[in-house]
Amino acid sequence: MRIVVDAHGGDHAPLEIIKGCCMAAEEQKDISILLVGRKNELQQVITENGLPAKRIEIVDAPDILTMEDEPSSVLKEKQYSSMAVAFRLLKEDKADAFVSAGNSGALLVGATLLIKRIPGIKRAALATIIPSAEGPYVMLDCGANVECKPEYLDQFATMGSIYAKSCLKIENPRVALLNNGTEECKGTDLHQKAFQLLKKNPFIHFTGNIEGRDVPLGGCDVVVADGFSGNIALKLSEGWGKFMSLSLRDLLTKKAKSKLAALLIMGQIRELRKKMDYKEYGGAPLLGVTKPVIKAHGSSDAKALKNAIRQAHIFAESNMILEIEKSLAKE
């Protein structure tokens, strides 16, 4: 199994990316990594930091694609960037999956136009794994498509459900539509029409609408959303997670007796932090394209990247894409 990784994507590239690759190669003996970026620079970082770059091969890519670059530049001006070169390796079957913490828009453009959508899939969706009180759930779309049609949401539901089954090992995942009320008549015209399609979708176990209030408390495995409200919900959850973490820190460090309290419940705090930590869950798979592409969080550190590689590995080993194709054939 070969995973290609964009060395220059994300806020902590390339050091944390390389460290993450080393950790992944150490943990998963059956993978090798193609690390794409400026060869000399990457080699120097590895040497200077004494990193054990076992089963990691560097592929040279002289350009850097930044967060400010237009998404389409991955196809044109920046076709020698680490992201563009990585996409070509994936396309030419020189790698089985691709992980990048870089420019999301460019990743979407590259995946859609170079790797291509699965025939019949109308839009690719960014699926994110988000912690809840009950455990993680998948939400999609989280921002690849701000304007949606009911049919897109119907396909997102099928793809999200297959992902939850194949990669998260959830049997018969509960699929719900993010809406402003539980009643069938709720939401915009888009959501009302999507509800009717989801009700009839034979590939999912549809449990109806879910309100924002019930999402963090669990009770659902796949949350289907239009890319605009999905993005708001995802980022709001990140913000609340951070707020929670800061409040907890304040609570347990401000006074001498708070520190004593912290000592007493250290184990449970660690457990809670782990449950809440998006880094544990890897990145966001881009569903609907013909190969596994994982968007790691822009602020990924080595651990987050290692987990995104693990997730890419699971994705590439699963029959996910085949299952999506099957669902389309039966339609």
Added chain:
Amino acid sequence: MRIVVDAHGGDHAPLEIIKGCCMAAEEQKDISILLVGRKNELQQVITENGLPAKRIEIVDAPDILTMEDEPSSVLKEKQYSSMAVAFRLLKEDKADAFVSAGNSGALLVGATLLIKRIPGIKRAALATIIPSAEGPYVMLDCGANVECKPEYLDQFATMGSIYAKSCLKIENPRVALLNNGTEECKGTDLHQKAFQLLKKNPFIHFTGNIEGRDVPLGGCDVVVADGFSGNIALKLSEGWGKFMSLSLRDLLTKKAKSKLAALLIMGQIRELRKKMDYKEYGGAPLLGVTKPVIKAHGSSDAKALKNAIRQAHIFAESNMILEIEKSLAKE
């Protein structure tokens, strides 16, 4: 100052509603309350619970409007319900403000069709006060209008800003548009067009787009949203607040030493809980109608209702509605 209160609205009506009225009358000596509902039943609850119903006058309304009733029934089938009778008292200037924890849809219909929108206001908006790490902020619209036009969002911004100034006493409130990215070009067509209007709005201090991630961390006093994503964001925040509270409880009660830890940080926990408690902030004002109408949360207990009455009092004493009219005259 006379506040009219719907005795039969909400999950804990009428007992908690009456208790809340008693608390409010006790706390604010310059108000009197018109409590609308089934007179005999309310009288009985007061007697049985030995409640000090000082400065509370009961107005009889034989019908009950439930959460299942169609919103329009407040005008037709249920015109003798507590909500409909209360609206007529407000309309006839027999009260200065109205508080209800009942059916939101009916409250919106009653406010718009009986009390009427301020001439020039295109849509009334539900504004909610939500806790953040920095303190409370106002978000609107939170669900009165699932389908919006750019002009509505522009007016929501003006009304939210005036509310933050007049009632929350925030000088020069920072107004931001809830969007899926900070750049000007982000969002749907609606959000892009709204951004352009907000940039030119002379009545607000517009700080640009705000992403979901930054909302719970503070940095903004008024968050403008379309009613669909605003509702998702509001309810998601409620859900996260509950998740946080449950996690904290688990953390501090599961083991004997957790309980000791809880004792050590009791004061700070109480502070955090208070900061996070929506009940502290009262209800959601319906902005854009000619009289103060406050929607208390459906799950309001006595404290939440008391605070909603305090908020109605502040609203009625402010020059809020006049300021909205002024902003329209200058347009």
